[in-house]
Amino acid sequence: MGDILQSLVASIDPYLMQILVNVGIAIILALGLNVIVGLTGQLSLGHAAFMSIGAFTSAMITIKTGMPFSLNLAATGIVTAVVAAVIGFPILRLTGDYLAICTLGFAEIVKVFFLNFEPTNKALGLTVPSAKTVIPMPIYVWLIVVIAIVLVTFVQSSRFGRALKAIREDEIAAEAMGINTTRYKIQAFALGSFMAGVGGALYAHFLSYINPSDFGFLKSVDILSMVVLGGLGSVPGTVIGSSVLASAPEFLRFMSQYRMLVYGALLVFLMVFRPNGLLGGVNFTHLLLRAIGRKPSTNKGLKQK
């Protein structure tokens, strides 16, 4: 089984494979942030910090224990989620931009912590041994992507997801309806961070080298732009947004030194012309129904903002 998958992966162009894996990891991270920012409406500028916690935790687990990779991923996710809940408990009382700057500050603190943490080689970074699994890494990443998409889609329409949307639309009204806003916000934060941790673990084992400086503010911003660009709170939007942005530097590679310049300008123009994201306000169920020749129902009772 492992050999067949291995040869399948080997038959794909390694450069293309690299891009595909980057896109996959970006989707996992962005979906996690989408739960926090898109569904719950809590602006976080520190998603990369949870990614780094996940990356270093899973790298250390692989180095110290040699646990099977699937167990490793689960443990990493849980550790990250617990850290997020512990941090979220005090800071999620803040709202709006105060919360944003607090998550940003926290992310900077995490980065400096790892830069000075002896067991992970401080600023030299950590070389990660290959994962203990028969499934090749690229396929593993895309398996997790599928699981993440299914998970977030289910969460969105569950009781839990509806509570999160209520908090996003109006926190006071949600509280008046008997929703324990603090508890739900912490749970959403933990769930998003769980996914960030798993994404970080995959990132660490795919690249086999991690450095605390890779998880700085710009990384958080990258993930946030994927979520906003695709359309806040929309799973297909997030998937497309992260695919576009994660592969954009590669498509722009032909203009070599101008590519970050173009990337910056692209972000501005996309926002100016599509302020709600590329797919913000696009209703996928309607599109799908129309495509198979059925008239979408006109019931717009629960239309998203």
Added chain:
Amino acid sequence: MFLQQLINGVALGSVYALIALGYTMVYGIITLINFAHGEIFMVGAFIGLLLVSYFKVNIFLAIIGAMIFCMIMGVLIELVAYRALRKSSRLSALISAIGVSIFLSSLALMVFGADAKGFPDTAFPVQQIHIGSADISTLQLLIIGVAAFLMLGLEFIVQKTKIGKAMRATSEDYNTSALMGINVNRVISFTFALGSALAAAGGVLVGVLFNAVSFNMGLMAGLKAFAAAVLGGIGSIPGAMLGGLLLGVSEVFGVAIGYSSYRDAIAFSILVLVLLVKPTGLLGQKITKKV
């Protein structure tokens, strides 16, 4: 020793305060975190450097030149990247600001290269003044002096002039000010011009102080200045000054007692702690939420 570090801290802190003022003014009026502000600070430093090393002008003229250049740039950025987004969600405007920031820093990387550039020694002759056990350089005095002068000037503009009154009114209530006949667009442009000018002055001062100007200096300085603005209470002008000084002084003291590798974490730890105790910052007004 204490006096020495205090002066080092105040010099650094007054630069943070200069940058923080731009964040706080823009936030006060259109509730946008202007992430491009740190890059304006960086561009200001480069313009100052160019003026001093190629056009051989006096450091004060270089500061003024950088301020004028960045004023125009700030107004243009607002026009291109933010004005169209004023009615849409705040996150879109934030991403647009981040786009501008990436654009400017990569532009600077292309134009000026990746390595840090220093000011020529002749830019400002540094002398040491001994007061007790402390050595104060004339450079630090210059920084504190220029920063204090600019802040007093800002206070005058905001409190005593007509446009300042319009600024205060707009930050109080955007829609009502528009109804009262205030040209809100002009006020916002003016706010961006003021904030960018202060950041540019801060950029030149930091460039001279650390003798290093590089394309990525805007990010960390911008984040810390933003932290200073939030620490003081975002939207409050005296708050930004207080927050900047507080962060500068505590950072210098933190480094002095041996936490130099935690330098960047000090500012943010203080910020997080203060926000947990007083969620609207030190001088911020309490916002009552209405249903």
